[in-house]
Amino acid sequence: MKKFDYKKLIEIREERGYSQVDVAYFNEVVLATVKNWEEDETTPDANMIGKLASYFKVSTDYFYIEVKE
Numbered sequence: 001m002k003k004f005d006y007k008k009l010i011e012i013r014e015e016r017g018y019s020q021v022d023v024a025y026f027n028e029v030v031l032a033t034v035k036n037w038e039e040d041e042t043t044p045d046a047n048m049i050g051k052l053a054s055y056f057k058v059s060t061d062y063f064y065i066e067v068k069e
Helices: 006-016 020-027 031-038 046-056
Strands: 002-004 064-066
Touching (some): 006 020, 020 031, 020 046
16 A cells, blocks of 8 residues: 655655745645645645646655555
8 A cells, every 4th residue: 555655745845945835836735735744644635746746856656655554
């Protein structure tokens, strides 16, 4: 089973020099949404993960990790 890896979002955002505000603006969400993703409070849906992948120019698989059920 695949799970969204919030640590990957933080990692790539910081590596690329983007703020949470930048990510929120591009993806047309409020800042609190990005904060919730990065704090593992909520998970972006598949469509939003696609937008994140487009923004960071990576595949959607980048944001997922395999977890055992």
